Amino acid sequence: MDIAALSRLQQAYFDAGHTRPVAFRRAQLQKLTDALHAHEQALTRALEQDLxxxxxxxxxxxxxxxxAEARELQRHLGKWARPRRVRTPLANFPGQGRIYPEPYGRCLILAPWNYPALLSLQPLVGALAAGNCAVLKPSEYAPHTARVLEDILTQAFAPEYVAVVQGGPEVSQALCQHPFDLIFYTGGGQVGRKVMAAAAQNLTPVILELGGKSPCIVDQTADLALSARRIVWGKFLNAGQTCVAPDYLLVHQNVFYPLxxxxxxxxxxxxxxxPLQNPDYPKIISPRHFERLTGLLAGCRVLAGGQADPAACKIAPTLLGDVDLDSPIMREEIFGPLLPVLPYANLDAAFAQVRSGPKPLAAYCFTQDKSVQRRFLHTLSFGGGCINDTVMHLASPALPFGGVGESGMGAYHGRASFEAFTHRKGVLKKGLWPDIPLRYPPYTEKKLGLIRRVMK
Incomplete structure (x- = not known):
């Protein structure tokens, strides 16, 4: 596909004002919902084939x-898209200040393979709700899902509004070098740096949803049975191929073995x-990722699981002990069904361990002690997380989702999705009279005194 020609097509469509009316945006979100519903079975089969x-x-x-995301934005779009009046200081009398939400224009969405439907269409919902045109590049590592996504979006939209571009890394690279008005990327930090560098050539703003080593702390007051269920579910969902999955556990030494x-x-x-024979247990996305994960097991003591099936590309849910903090499994994001479990003696040591690395995308704490909860929230910097649960903060549209530091920049979900794809334009509307001469030269000591009083 000719990227430049597609970009010109979308620019003309956007400039014509088709995407701006709120009624149009709501209708497009409904069209997307209807097309998704029509292809839901095909998409389910594709996810089974890919993952x-x-x-x-x-x-x-x-x-x-x-x-859920589409419903949330349809419900609140009218309120969020309205201009908002703000307080105007005395220095701007007579005048009124307003913030006008406006779409960026043409947005590029680069989606990953681990949740290939969700992480393609959820950002797209935000882009359309905000009134943008969009180009979606699905992951080539989930080819069956990518084809169904193209079918869904081709049925619902014309390419001058929403287009799907298929291909490998070279296509993503070419797209990033094009002057879009916003780039939304979900994936690893290494590629995220390349996306940001390419975008910088055109001064294109970026939203980067990355990853990192998300810690999970369990103290001696935790409900162990409940904690175990929620940690196991959050970690081994999608065979651990989840950006916010717990990447390692820090467990108080008094409850280490009971947990x-x-x-x-x-x-x-x-x-x-x-588990390897369980048809409902997902597989690793590719042989290359399978080999990387099995290589991380070297030098670790297996506390549970550890079995692997290269032919099926599956690795059993695995708990690991005696993990060297300098080993590869503790230096890089695991992104698979391997979970190091480390004891700690006091909370300060656990927090110090978390702070010794980059700020994580997510963090979790299991405790019934409110003082520990407060320390967790105020001591550690992380993108988002849960107290006494894992992963489920993603399911709340009222909570923005995004990283901090090396785990990403920008946030979306619910209102944050609308705002992620919206420029907030500040405008002061001044009255014609009176035109107070205080601000005009020549400046005198008397004027300076009055200016100080007005601007105080």
């Missing part, structure tokens, strides 16, 4: 969340005695 996801997991973690026992029980309950 081995069970239908229930596909709906829970991808399709259902897209519907391990509860986690082993939860794994057996969720996935059976042989």
């Amino acid at each position: 081995g996801k069970a239908p229930a997991e596909s709906y829970l973690s991808e399709i259902g969340m897209i519907y 391990l026992d509860k986690m082993r029980e939860a794994i057996a309950t969720f996935y059976g005695p042989e």
Whole structure:
């Protein structure tokens, strides 16, 4: 596809003002919802082919969340898109200040493979609600899902409004070098740096949803059975291929072994005695990623799981102990079903361990002690997270989702999605009379005194 020609087509469509009316935006969100519903079974099959996801997991973690995002933005769009009057200081009398939300224009969405439907269409919902045109580049690592996404969007929209561009890294690179009005990228930090560098050549703003080593702290007051269930679910959802999955556990030494026992029980309950034979347990996306993950096991003591099937590209839910803090598994994001479990003696040591690395995308704390909860919130910097749960903060449209530091920049979900794809234009509307001469030269001591009083 000729990227420059497509860009000109979308620019002309946007400049004609088609995308600006709120009624149009609501109608397009409904068209997207209807097209998704028509292709829901095909999309479910595609997710099973690409990632081995069970239908229930596909709906829970991808399709259902897209519907929820579209409903949320349809419901509140009229209020969010209205100009908002703001307080105007005396120095601007007579005048009124207003903030006008306006779309950026042409947005590029670069989607990853781990949640290939959700992380393609959820940002797109925000882009359309804000009144933009969009180009979506799905991941080539999830080809079946990418084809269904193209079918959905081709059915719902003309390419001058929403277009899908397929291809590999070279296509993503070419797209990033083009002067879009906004680039939204979800993926790893290494590629994120390249996206940002390419965008910088055109001074294109970027939203980067990256990752990192998300910690999970369990103290001695935690409900161990509940904690084990929620940690196991959050970690091994999508076979651990989740950017906000707990990447390592820090467990108080007094409850270390009791929690391990509860986690082993939860794994057996969720996935059976042989998880690799469970058809509902997802697979690793590719042989290359499978080999990387099995390589991370070197030098670690397996506390549970550890089995792997290269032919099926599956690795059992695995708990690891005696992990060297300088080993690769503790230096890089795991992004798979391997979970190091480390004991700690006091909370200060646990917090110090988290702060020794880059700011994570997510963090979790299991405790019934309110003082520990407060310290967790005020001591650690992270993108978002949960107290006494994992991952579920993503399911609340009222909570913005995004990273901080090396885990990303910008946020979306719900109102934050609308704002992510919206420029807030500040405008002062001045009256014609009176035209107070105080600001005009020549300046005198008397004028300076009056200026000080007005601007105080």
